[in-house]
Each structure stands twice: as C-alpha cells, then as structure tokens.
Amino acid sequence: MSVKLIAVDMDGTFLNDNKEYNRARFAELYAQMKEQGIRFVVASGNQYFQLISFFPEIAHEISFVADNGGWVVSEEKDTFNGELTKQQFNTVIDHLLTLPHVDIIACGKRNGYTLKSYDDAFITMARSYYHRLELVENFSNLDDIFFKFALNLPDSLLDDTMTSLSEILDGVMVPVTSGHGSIDLILPGIHKANGLRILQEKWGIDDSEVVTFGDGGNDIEMLRQAKYGFAMANAPEKIKQIASYQAGHCNQQGVLDVIEKVLKKEAPFNA
Structure with a gap:
C-alpha cells in the first residue's frame, strides 16, 4: 500500500520555533511528491490567510485544513465550512x-x-x-x-x-x-481529522494511505485516523502515546526527514 497523502500541522511540527522551515529542501521533496502522486495538506489551527503565506509558490495547488478543520480549502476552492449559529x-x-x-x-x-x-x-x-x-x-x-x-x-x-x-x-x-x-x-466533530476525511473522500484515499504529523491536543484525531500518525519528538508525552510513530524534533526538520523516507519507500513505508 503506497502513501497518497501527507498532512502536516504547522506550529511545533512543520515549522521550527522561529516559525520557519527549510524551503529549499521542502521544494525538492515536494517536487518528488508530485511526481509520485502524493498530495500535500496543511492541517493547522491557524487561519487560512496565515497558512497560505507560508507557501506562496504552491498555495494554489495544495489543500488546507485551516482553523482546526473549521475551513477546508483545496486548490483555492472552498470545500467545507463549519458554522456556528x-x-x-x-x-x-x-x-x-x-x-x-x-x-x-x-x-x-x-x-x-x-x-x-x-x-x-x-x-x-x-x-x-x-x-x-x-x-x-x-x-x-x-x-x-x-x-x-x-x-x-x-x-x-x-x-x-x-x-x-x-x-x-x-x-x-x-x-x-x-x-x-x-x-x-x-465545533463538535469538526476537527482536523474530519477535514482530512472530506479531502480523502474527494480523492478516494484510504486511511491506510495517509501520513500525519502533529504535536498537540488538536492533532489527536488525525494522528489516530491515519495509519501513519507521527508525533514530533518535542510533543508532550500523552501525544506520543497516542501516535503510532515518532518523528524527530521540529527544530531538526523531523517532518522532512520522514517525508524523505516516504519518497524512498523506507521503513515503515515499505510494507
């Protein structure tokens, strides 16, 4: 079973403590993800307008589960909105x-x-x-x-x-x-995992083909839902216990290291 979707939380996960990531390295990995038909999703508690600012070159072609699942945008198309009365x-x-x-x-x-x-x-x-x-x-x-x-x-x-x-x-x-x-x-049930589920249904992707990364309480559902749920090394202990796998520290490009393994089909992605 090959990986078809990679979803990343931002703060404390994809971003380091200075709110930055290695753009050159990610650009290379993202080009390979596209070649292999792997979709990249940003799943964060942050506002959509904040999130797209981190990915100016590719925001139009990737998907965002913003505001913890409250708003899902795929390739600039509004896909889902939660709404309070x-x-x-x-x-x-x-x-x-x-x-x-x-x-x-x-x-x-x-x-x-x-x-x-x-x-x-x-x-x-x-x-x-x-x-x-x-x-x-x-x-x-x-x-x-x-x-x-x-x-x-x-x-x-x-x-x-x-x-x-x-x-x-x-x-x-x-x-x-x-x-x-x-x-x-x-909103009850409107969390990051729900946002991913909406996108997976749209693309016909099974939970067994999904990799997720997170470090906080708002990542729990998506870490459980995906077959490959990775807690960051810097995550609290209770988050690490929930996730099936662990990635390196957010300050040491832990997410990018795992994405590299996905692309090379190294363990645990070689089953």
Whole structure:
C-alpha cells in the first residue's frame, strides 16, 4: 500500500520555533511528491490567510485544513465550512466574557476579531497568528461565518479552564489545547481529522494511505485516523502515546526527514 497523502500541522511540527522551515529542501521533496502522486495538506489551527503565506509558490495547488478543520480549502476552492449559529456564538461569547483572565479571538471566515481593550502584547502576539485581525469594541453584531474561538490565558489556569469549558459548553463547542496557554474551541466533530476525511473522500484515499504529523491536543484525531500518525519528538508525552510513530524534533526538520523516507519507500513505508 503506497502513501497518497501527507498532512502536516504547522506550529511545533512543520515549522521550527522561529516559525520557519527549510524551503529549499521542502521544494525538492515536494517536487518528488508530485511526481509520485502524493498530495500535500496543511492541517493547522491557524487561519487560512496565515497558512497560505507560508507557501506562496504552491498555495494554489495544495489543500488546507485551516482553523482546526473549521475551513477546508483545496486548490483555492472552498470545500467545507463549519458554522456556528448566531445563538451558539452568543452563548459561547457570553460565557467567555465572564472569565477574567481569558483573551478571546473569534475566528471568522473573513477575519479574526479581538477586543481593542486587550493589552498590546496580546494583540501583537495575535497578529503573528492571524494574518487578518480586526480590533473591535465588542463581539456583538459581527457579520461573518464563525467556526472557532481561540483563547489565551495563563498556563496555570489551563487545566481547570479546559474542564469547566467542557462541561459548560457541552454539545456546543469542544475545547482543545493548541499550545502554551492557549485553548481552541471547535465545533463538535469538526476537527482536523474530519477535514482530512472530506479531502480523502474527494480523492478516494484510504486511511491506510495517509501520513500525519502533529504535536498537540488538536492533532489527536488525525494522528489516530491515519495509519501513519507521527508525533514530533518535542510533543508532550500523552501525544506520543497516542501516535503510532515518532518523528524527530521540529527544530531538526523531523517532518522532512520522514517525508524523505516516504519518497524512498523506507521503513515503515515499505510494507
């Protein structure tokens, strides 16, 4: 069974800690992937407009599972959108605004939205993840399609906040960790693995022909779904236990090393 799809998370996985990757090496590997008919998918919690900025030469011909599966774009074609109803949006926002230590980004199709009143350090950090970020007075009457909330909070409050959000927003949204001091609220069942499933159905690709790479809680479903799920060496222990395989560190081009093995049909891809 040959590999037909490779899906990568970005932060802490495909990108190193400086948010960079070896472009020359990847370009060579990508040319070989195309020759072998292997599709390349970027599956990230990040905004679509942010993700395409990393792949200016090939964004038009690859696919993106953006906003943790909330928005799937394939070869520049809109393929799938999750969407919160106005009522669900308000339910979530009304609760989040009662949490004093949480900064909120409402993730819409056109923009990310966050409050002008938040401190500059947070807004600067948010801009590094959201190519399109609008500063608003409040979250009421925003006209967009919303599929995710990104929350920033002190690390010490992470576990308790995850637990309480799971209970309070049960059935409306699911909290997943997406890195230090950050929680993404996603629509139930609308995760990265769901986005990949949509693309696999479109292309007729089985889970046994898929390689995925990730390092965080929002990668769990896609690491489990693919036959070849690789946790990064820098991933937390619980993520490594879920994945069937392990790749090298994100700062040492761990993903590119494994892609090279895929292309050369080396173990475990030679079965």
